[in-house]
Structure formats: structure tokens, C-alpha cells
Amino acid sequence: MGEQVIVCKELTKRFGDFYAVNNISFEVNKGEIFGFLGANGAGKTTAMRILCGLSYPSSGSATVAGFDVYRQQDEIKKNIGYMSQKFSLYENLTVSENIEFYGGVYGLSRAVIRERSAALIQTLGLEKEAKKLVGELPLGWKQKLAFSVAIFHRPQIVFLDEPTGGVDPVTRRQFWDMIYEAAAGGITVFVTTHYMDEAEYCNRVTIMVDGKIEALDAPQALKQRFGAGNMEEVFYQLARSAKRSSD
Amino acid sequence: MKKLGFLLQKEFRQILRDRIILAMIFAMPTIQLIILPLAANFEVKDIKVVVVDHDHSTLTQRMLGKLGAGGYFRITGAVSSYAEALRYVERNEADVVMEIPADFERNLVREGRQQVSLSIDAINGARASIGGAYLNYIITEFSQGTDLDVARAAHPAAAGTPVINVTYNTWYNPREQYKYYMVPGIFVLLLTLIGGFMSALNIVKEKEIGTIEQINVTPIRKWEFISGKLIPFWIMGLIIFTIGLLVAYVVYGIVSVGPLWLLYLFAAVYLVALLGFGLLISTYSASQVQAMFLAFFFMMIFMLMSGLFTATESMPAWARTISALTPVTHFVKVIRMVMLKGSGFADVRWEFCYEIAFAVVLNAWAVFNYRKTS
Numbered sequence: 237m238g239e240q241v242i243v244c245k246e247l248t249k250r251f252g253d254f255y256a257v258n259n260i261s262f263e264v265n266k267g268e269i270f271g272f273l274g275a276n277g278a279g280k281t282t283a284m285r286i287l288c289g290l291s292y293p294s295s296g297s298a299t300v301a302g303f304d305v306y307r308q309q310d311e312i313k314k315n316i317g318y319m320s321q322k323f324s325l326y327e328n329l330t331v332s333e334n335i336e337f338y339g340g341v342y343g344l345s346r347a348v349i350r351e352r353s354a355a356l357i358q359t360l361g362l363e364k365e366a367k368k369l370v371g372e373l374p375l376g377w378k379q380k381l382a383f384s385v386a387i388f389h390r391p392q393i394v395f396l397d398e399p400t401g402g403v404d405p406v407t408r409r410q411f412w413d414m415i416y417e418a419a420a421g422g423i424t425v426f427v428t429t430h431y432m433d434e435a436e437y438c439n440r441v442t443i444m445v446d447g448k449i450e451a452l453d454a455p456q457a458l459k460q461r462f463g464a465g466n467m468e469e470v471f472y473q474l475a476r477s478a479k480r481s482s483d
Numbered sequence: 484m485k486k487l488g489f490l491l492q493k494e495f496r497q498i499l500r501d502r503i504i505l506a507m508i509f510a511m512p513t514i515q516l517i518i519l520p521l522a523a524n525f526e527v528k529d530i531k532v533v534v535v536d537h538d539h540s541t542l543t544q545r546m547l548g549k550l551g552a553g554g555y556f557r558i559t560g561a562v563s564s565y566a567e568a569l570r571y572v573e574r575n576e577a578d579v580v581m582e583i584p585a586d587f588e589r590n591l592v593r594e595g596r597q598q599v600s601l602s603i604d605a606i607n608g609a610r611a612s613i614g615g616a617y618l619n620y621i622i623t624e625f626s627q628g629t630d631l632d633v634a635r636a637a638h639p640a641a642a643g644t645p646v647i648n649v650t651y652n653t654w655y656n657p658r659e660q661y662k663y664y665m666v667p668g669i670f671v672l673l674l675t676l677i678g679g680f681m682s683a684l685n686i687v688k689e690k691e692i693g694t695i696e697q698i699n700v701t702p703i704r705k706w707e708f709i710s711g712k713l714i715p716f717w718i719m720g721l722i723i724f725t726i727g728l729l730v731a732y733v734v735y736g737i738v739s740v741g742p743l744w745l746l747y748l749f750a751a752v753y754l755v756a757l758l759g760f761g762l763l764i765s766t767y768s769a770s771q772v773q774a775m776f777l778a779f780f781f782m783m784i785f786m787l788m789s790g791l792f793t794a795t796e797s798m799p800a801w802a803r804t805i806s807a808l809t810p811v812t813h814f815v816k817v818i819r820m821v822m823l824k825g826s827g828f829a830d831v832r833w834e835f836c837y838e839i840a841f842a843v844v845l846n847a848w849a850v851f852n853y854r855k856t857s
Contacts, residue, residue: 288700310702318700322693328497340489341701395700 271438327371490711678757759845
């Protein structure tokens, strides 16, 4: 086990008498692809918001990139990237303008932005589209660009919230190639997903049910333990016991 | 500070990319300034009078001649009965029925006094009261004028009644043209729309499409985000104000009598207050529709209570209190004082304090609420 970049201990988030996140503990290693699975309403998003410095836990402790989620939210934000399926880029800005804006708000200098931006556009093969509005790009391209923008400032950890929703299988595969590449470069990837084939791509996955972590291991180990042929069966066996209705 | 630069760059790109907004920046001041002062006009002109003259004397002929000569009244008909005259009113061909009794001239000479009945269509209240008062004035003047020398000579008692000479002096707006009154008010309308509406809608839009979540996970500080949102609209507001001043000069030849810097100083502070108001609305709304309705609700009250269209002095006390509690009222007052009367800073220092207070309170409230909700 290498360096741990996320450490959660007995983390709990309570809204009134509703435990959205109930006493969860886990560690994520540097450079790992960590899958965060769960049905809708299982508490994934709440947990992720705490780790991203968007909300405070009710009890328990957690550090992200070595910074405390209670006291050092600003430091956390500087060291993470975030991408969501629903929104990430400004549709009425061009590809280059989006890259420039997000690079800028993470404190990169204009010279660095110019240099990295040119390289990124070349890697993505978006030379012709660089001056086009993001709103005009196909969804798959948008997602790839959004991911690239999320790691543009070279964060220690990138949080991906259902990043491949609504994307075709080929693009999803390409998207995961990009994730592997980022992980190989030392960026820790924390990803939530509903696609169980994607869960197989992760180094380790946790499965959340009703605010608690029901399983946490490498996909291969989980399949063995539950005597299942694939992750989908593992997920069904665990999620069936859920008492909360999905949202 | 460097991040703020990127934020401002992004906002300006988005605003300037929106062709409709861009067109509005130039079209709004121009069109509103050209149309509104001409349309929103309280001048009473061309009041249509139908006459029921039961006397048919030379005196009534002269009186009617005088009435028509002023340019304000047009005699659209002369009929023989009141019922007939009312039909003119029903057909909208007359605003006033003037009924002159039989033997008007003879009785006037004999008794020194006579009555003329005026029936006024009061559907348009302002037109009715101003028109009625003016008509009354003309008749009184006529009855006191040289026309009645014969009558006074014949009836000595009447000669003793003092003749009061009413002379009018209209200051600051010498020709009593409503454009002078309306144009400064429209500047207020323009700045209020930019400050109150556009800023609220812009922030709520980020909430609605969700990009605000993305902003929240970046190290952008709240004050940077808020400044990034408000500064572009503040600059736009001042640009529109400048265009407005140019249009007022080119189209109406209106030049501020008072110092320009004072106008800009007030516009700048007023915009800060209104932007705070827009930000406040955005913190309470989750969607652009909500923000729109909230902003519209308050803007209507602000506008109607501000003295822009109706004088605050003639409002009841409770309404004057509400009126004083909106930043719009004070700005309307000041901009008219400075542009038309040439008031200096000393004359409007209290209003300046009010505007500063509004700016501080609204922005503090908005920022406090903004922190709490996100």
C-alpha cells in the first residue's frame, strides 16, 4: 500500500434524523482508480460533496490530499478536480475559452495555460473545434473535454460524478482510456457510476447501501466472495436489501 | 485578484456573445428615450367640447370663440339638448359637455352672475381634472375680463368685486414640456432594469444549469464570484447611462444643467445598490422564472412608488413612507434636481447618504444570505 490520499473515518452526515451517510470509513491510495457504487439515494453524492469541500460532515473525520474537510476546504479545492455528467463546461464559451477559464480560476498563469491548452487540444484532436462553442459539440466530446479540463491544473485527485451518463459505448471506452492514463500519471481517480462494466475497470470498488458501505474490495475479490460471475450480480445481491426507495 | 480577472473575462465573453443583450444595450436607452417621453405625457391637449347653447347670444359666441382659440379645446359640436350632447360623449367625440342656460347674457347683465354647467368625462382622471380646471380658468378669466364691462357698468355691485390676476411662472421647465420631466426618469428606469433584473437572472442562470456547483468546487472565493458577476453589469449600466445622456442631447437637446460628475457619482452608487438587490433576489430564487417574478414584483412597486410617473408629494402619508424606502425614489429626485435645476452636491447630500445606505444594506444582506445558502 502506497501513500493514502483520502482517509475517511466514521464519516456521518445527518439531515434531521435521516442519515444520508452513516458511519463510513475507507482509504484511497495514490494513483488508484476508486469506484464508488450505489443505487440512487444511497448517499454517494452526499459523501462526495463532503470530500470535495462542498458540505460539512455531521461527525467523523476525513482528510483529502492531506487536508481536513472541516477546516481546510479551500486547500482541498485547490488540490482536486471535479467533473459531473450534468454540467461542467459553459456551453456559450468556446473550447479554448473554457480551458482558459478553468485554468485561470485554479491559479495557472496565462503562459502555462496557453502552452498546456495547445497540447491538450492537439491530444484531443479538437484543433478545428477550438474556436467553436462547447454547446455545438457532441456529448461524447464534451465529456472527454470536461474530464481533460478537470485535470488541467494537475490535481492530486479527480472526482468524477457519473461521468459517462448518456454516452455511447465506444466513447465510454475511450473515456476510460483517458482515466487510466491520468491514473498512470499519478492522479487518483474517485468515480461514481451506474454502469457495472465500468466497475470492473476500477482497482477497487465500494458499494454503498442506505448510507453505509456494504462491500469494499477489488472487483475480482468481490465476485469471488459473492460467488457472482460479474459485478452486476454482486451489486444486485447487495442493493436488493436496500430499504430506502430510490429518488 | 488574478482569478477575478479570469472571471470578468468569462462574464464579458458570455454577455457580449449574447446578441440580444448586446442589441438591448444600445436599443433600450435609445428606443425608451425616444418613445416614452412622447407617450407618457400628462399634457392635456385637444380636449373635445360639445356645446349646448340655449342662449345663442353674442356674448356666448365670444366666449366660445375664446375657448377654441387657446388650442387646448376643440369644439366638436353644438347641439340643442343635453341628452344629445351625452351621445357625443358616449361615442367618444367629446370629453366635456358645456351647457349654457337660456337668457345667459340678459341675466348676466341684470344679476351680475350666471352659471355655466360643465359635465366632464372622468374615465381618464388626469385628463378630466386638468382639462376641467383649465376650462374653469378660461371661463372665469373671460367673466372677469373686458368682455363684461357692459355687465359691470349695468350692475354696480359687481364692479366692486376684486379682480384677481393670476400669473403663472414655470421655472426649470419653461415651456412645461413633459420631456424634461420624463427623460431623467427614464435614465433611472434603464439603470434599474440593468441592475435589478439582469444581475439576478444571470446568477440564477448559473444555479439553474448547475455550473455554480462546478464553480463551488474550484478555489474561487465567494467575493471573487460575486464581484465577477456584479462588476460587468455595473460597467454596462454606466455605458447605458452614457448612451442615454447622448441620446437625450441628440434627440431632445437636453443637457444636464448640474455637473456631470455628480450624475455619474449617483448612477455609480445607485447601480451598486440595485446590483445588491439583484444579488439578493438571486439568493432567494432557484430558477430564472422565480427570479423574474420576484424582481418584477418589486420593480413594479419601486417604479410606481418612485415618483417617476406620479408626484410623491401627492401620495398619502403611508405611501410616501414606502416610497422613501426604495432607492429608486431618491435617485429619481436627484437626477431631476441635478439635470433640470442644476443642483450641486450640497443640495443632494442627504439623498447621497440614503443611496450609500441602500447600497450597504442590500449588499450586506445579499452576501450574508448567499453564504448561508451555499
